[in-house]
Amino acid sequence: MESLAERRLRLMGPNVPTFYRDPVHIVRGEGVWLWDADGRRYLDCYNNVPHVGHCHPRVVEAISRQAGILNTHTRYLHEGILDYLDRLTARFDHGLTQTILVCTGSEANDVALRMAEAVTGKTGIIATDNTYHGNTRATSQLSTRRPPIGGYPGHVRLVPAPDSLHPVGGSPEGQAQAFAAEVARAIAELEEAGHGFAGFMLCPAFANEGLPVLPPGFLDPTIAVVRAAGGLVLCDEVQPGFGRLGSAWWGHAHMGFAPDVVTLGKPMANGHPVAAVVCRPDVMAAFRGAFGYFNTFGGTPVSAAAALATLEVIEAEDLVGNARDVGAHAFGLLRGLSHPRIAEVRGLGLFLAVEFVLEDGAPATDFAEEVVERMRQRGVLLNRIGRKMNILKMRPPMVFARDNAEMLAATLADVLDGMPA
Amino acid sequence: MESLAERRLRLMGPNVPTFYRDPVHIVRGEGVWLWDADGRRYLDCYNNVPHVGHCHPRVVEAISRQAGILNTHTRYLHEGILDYLDRLTARFDHGLTQTILVCTGSEANDVALRMAEAVTGKTGIIATDNTYHGNTRATSQLSTRRPPIGGYPGHVRLVPAPDSLHPVGGSPEGQAQAFAAEVARAIAELEEAGHGFAGFMLCPAFANEGLPVLPPGFLDPTIAVVRAAGGLVLCDEVQPGFGRLGSAWWGHAHMGFAPDVVTLGKPMANGHPVAAVVCRPDVMAAFRGAFGYFNTFGGTPVSAAAALATLEVIEAEDLVGNARDVGAHAFGLLRGLSHPRIAEVRGLGLFLAVEFVLEDGAPATDFAEEVVERMRQRGVLLNRIGRKMNILKMRPPMVFARDNAEMLAATLADVLDGMPA
Numbered sequence: 076m077e078s079l080a081e082r083r084l085r086l087m088g089p090n091v092p093t094f095y096r097d098p099v100h101i102v103r104g105e106g107v108w109l110w111d112a113d114g115r116r117y118l119d120c121y122n123n124v125p126h127v128g129h130c131h132p133r134v135v136e137a138i139s140r141q142a143g144i145l146n147t148h149t150r151y152l153h154e155g156i157l158d159y160l161d162r163l164t165a166r167f168d169h170g171l172t173q174t175i176l177v178c179t180g181s182e183a184n185d186v187a188l189r190m191a192e193a194v195t196g197k198t199g200i201i202a203t204d205n206t207y208h209g210n211t212r213a214t215s216q217l218s219t220r221r222p223p224i225g226g227y228p229g230h231v232r233l234v235p236a237p238d239s240l241h242p243v244g245g246s247p248e249g250q251a252q253a254f255a256a257e258v259a260r261a262i263a264e265l266e267e268a269g270h271g272f273a274g275f276m277l278c279p280a281f282a283n284e285g286l287p288v289l290p291p292g293f294l295d296p297t298i299a300v301v302r303a304a305g306g307l308v309l310c311d312e313v314q315p316g317f318g319r320l321g322s323a324w325w326g327h328a329h330m331g332f333a334p335d336v337v338t339l340g341k342p343m344a345n346g347h348p349v350a351a352v353v354c355r356p357d358v359m360a361a362f363r364g365a366f367g368y369f370n371t372f373g374g375t376p377v378s379a380a381a382a383l384a385t386l387e388v389i390e391a392e393d394l395v396g397n398a399r400d401v402g403a404h405a406f407g408l409l410r411g412l413s414h415p416r417i418a419e420v421r422g423l424g425l426f427l428a429v430e431f432v433l434e435d436g437a438p439a440t441d442f443a444e445e446v447v448e449r450m451r452q453r454g455v456l457l458n459r460i461g462r463k464m465n466i467l468k469m470r471p472p473m474v475f476a477r478d479n480a481e482m483l484a485a486t487l488a489d490v491l492d493g494m495p496a
Numbered sequence: 497m498e499s500l501a502e503r504r505l506r507l508m509g510p511n512v513p514t515f516y517r518d519p520v521h522i523v524r525g526e527g528v529w530l531w532d533a534d535g536r537r538y539l540d541c542y543n544n545v546p547h548v549g550h551c552h553p554r555v556v557e558a559i560s561r562q563a564g565i566l567n568t569h570t571r572y573l574h575e576g577i578l579d580y581l582d583r584l585t586a587r588f589d590h591g592l593t594q595t596i597l598v599c600t601g602s603e604a605n606d607v608a609l610r611m612a613e614a615v616t617g618k619t620g621i622i623a624t625d626n627t628y629h630g631n632t633r634a635t636s637q638l639s640t641r642r643p644p645i646g647g648y649p650g651h652v653r654l655v656p657a658p659d660s661l662h663p664v665g666g667s668p669e670g671q672a673q674a675f676a677a678e679v680a681r682a683i684a685e686l687e688e689a690g691h692g693f694a695g696f697m698l699c700p701a702f703a704n705e706g707l708p709v710l711p712p713g714f715l716d717p718t719i720a721v722v723r724a725a726g727g728l729v730l731c732d733e734v735q736p737g738f739g740r741l742g743s744a745w746w747g748h749a750h751m752g753f754a755p756d757v758v759t760l761g762k763p764m765a766n767g768h769p770v771a772a773v774v775c776r777p778d779v780m781a782a783f784r785g786a787f788g789y790f791n792t793f794g795g796t797p798v799s800a801a802a803a804l805a806t807l808e809v810i811e812a813e814d815l816v817g818n819a820r821d822v823g824a825h826a827f828g829l830l831r832g833l834s835h836p837r838i839a840e841v842r843g844l845g846l847f848l849a850v851e852f853v854l855e856d857g858a859p860a861t862d863f864a865e866e867v868v869e870r871m872r873q874r875g876v877l878l879n880r881i882g883r884k885m886n887i888l889k890m891r892p893p894m895v896f897a898r899d900n901a902e903m904l905a906a907t908l909a910d911v912l913d914g915m916p917a
């Protein structure tokens with residue numbers, strides 16, 4: 076009898092990653108819970124896509140109803156997309172009033188890169204050296220987990236990522252200026268190489284970089300450098316967006332800067348494939364004037380209904396407030412954990428991280444992996460991030476409750492207690 | 497009171513195209529029918545995305561059911577994607593047994609291009625000079641409706657598209673050899689420029705090129721040239737796939753050649769955002785070995801359920817047979833139309849085209865536009881293709897019936913009768 080893993084290998088090919096040494100066979104989800112084929116329940120502390128909870132009935136109902144009425148592209152008129160865009164852009168400041176709906180965060184970032192090109196007439200792009208902005212050919216060229224096919228092209232420069240334990244420039248206080256200086260150097264290189272500078276793409280929470288603790292105003296000097304050079308600030312909100320950080324709907328609001336372009340993705344429609352690019356009218360006009368962009372599945376009535384229902388649940392259930400309150404509770408509990416491998420506990424709303432290091436300060440990669448595996452064995456799903464994958468990453472559905480946080484922390488305490496010294 | 501068109505402009509920006517001078521405000525769909533906000537019914541002769549009919553209850557039910565049970569990414573195990581891929585790849589020959597599920601045809605073609613790079617170690621890509629393969633940065637570089645932002649890059653060569661009325665090489669008989677010679681010339685140019693040759697991307701029906709009538713074996717000399725040069729044949733089945741041509745499930749089967757990579761899109765899940773790349777294991781291994789591709793929304797349980805339901809309806813209702821039979825009936829009726837502007841009527845299953853030319857043989861672009869508008873006024877939705885947009889394009893849902901074909905032909909006869917000479 077062929078196992079599911081064997082079927083995957085036969086039908087999907089090699090190197091298609093699963094989580095965990097013993098991959099979980101999930102068959103059902105509800106709220107913060109997932110169930111496997113044996114009926115075992117797992118606390119989902121990892122998945123940000125089911126933002127308002129797995130299978131939220133209001134989103135399911137919206138998808139089901141609209142799928143039964145109409146689902147076409149946007150070359151006909153339909154209220155659905157407009158009703159949603161009105162609600163979405165009401166959540167933005169800085170003149171970010173116009174939107175392109177697409178299907179994935181990768182598509183959104185791929186568009187954002189071309190907006191920077193269209194506005195500036197240049198091609199040079201800067202990102203950090205420990206990030207991920209998507210899987211299209213263009214966005215994969217900014218993604219550093221593995222080099223893109225064909226290698227890194229000349230028009231891309233990767234600057235050292237902000238880091239809590241090993242700050243750029245050597246000190247937490249100096250990191251903001253040092254990071255801005257790295258960006259300025261990359262801009263000069265791009266200009267010298269003839270590419271010119273189009274834009275800087277960043278996650279405002281530096282999520283893939285490990286969610287570093289950064290001082291207030293950290294990005295101010297960098298944003299000033301980007302603006303002075305005539306480049307666009309391309310803000311990838313695929314992870315921090317829609318209230319994840321608890322303090323604001325968007326990561327750029329949390330960090331206190333004004334982006335030129337914002338991209339949205341994963342949590343936007345609770346799992347239905349919807350993503351977006353939000354920008355100022357002048358940026359949209361430059362892009363729309365240069366290129367006839369159309370996306371068949373972007374902004375269909377079903378996509379718009381799923382996204383609108385998700386947004387309405389975030390508002391109706393005050394999930395941003397929940398991320399703030401439960402996130403703070405979880406952060407406090409995790410900070411109370413004691414183990415010699417814990418170097419730092421970090422938290423922004425319902426985005427939490429625990430970094431492990433060895434006695435000599437080196438990344439405790441194997442330790443972190445073992446913790447993830449043991450948490451999974453005890454029914455708590457989370458995972459790892461960071462350059463050396465030594466940082467626990469927790470990013471649960473936004474309906475995460477206080478007792479869920481307590482179960483997470485108690486299980487982690489227990490697992491850490493049982494770990495070899 | 498702000499109109500829908502004004503809201504679109506405010507929220508979506510300029511140059512977001514709608515169909516028709518007076519865009520249709522569609523609110524409901526069922527089978528081959530669409531209804532506007534005033535309750536007026538339209539015969540949909542254009543939309544290939546609702547492949548098994550607008551709002552097919554079996555697809556709606558599959559989406560609704562699975563959305564209420566579980567929707568996660570593919571890093572856990574789930575039968576849904578495997579059950580679908582087994583059914584899908586059973587429809588392929590030539591060793592095409594492995595699949596990556598993505599969300600859009602653009603994403604699929606973007607992956608296919610990198611598969612050619614991964615296999616060959618080269619970057620040069622050839623496409624025709626009147627085609628469209630997607631809206632990502634990489635795929636837009638092969639799309640000729642408008643030049644891509646940043647211009648056409650050096651590693652892309654566009655060869656003259658096959659054409660019914662103005663065949664490449666000057667004669668219908670010689671077009672197959674002349675087309676192959678153009679491809680050979682482009683390969684030599686790519687090699688001379690140092691890019692090398694990675695692959696040739698084509699739609700096997702040359703749909704955007706205007707659905708030209710081509711002799712049997714037309715592509716054989718071209719495929720031989722591509723193979724001899726070590727390049728991959730990347731077959732974009734987004735339009736002809738899933739039985740549209742009536743004669744076979746896939747355009748490459750209709751044309752009688754063996755692709756290395758096949759991409760699927762629009763009709764695959766009747767409107768739910770699902771697309772795919774199907775290839776041989778050696779091609780998949782080269783890609784998966786070179787690049788850590790993961791797609792968050794690709795192959796989720798809901799996407800797999802929607803795609804499987806669509807495939808099962810195609811089989812259960814014998815929609816490929818319907819495309820053959822009703823397509824032939826429609827083709828016969830359209831061939832029976834008489835008007836001095838009709839240069840050629842072309843049909844492959846439920847993909848039909850009528851090319852209009854002026855008395856001097858020049859493309860009758862304005863005439864075609866006027867016909868499209870008048871058909872819309874009479875409740876029949878279709879549109880235009882071709883280098884000069886002088887070709888009617890008809891590509892209805894696959895449940896199109898004989899009396900639908902008769903309504904289409906009768907309405908078109910009537911519209912043509914009323915057109916100024």
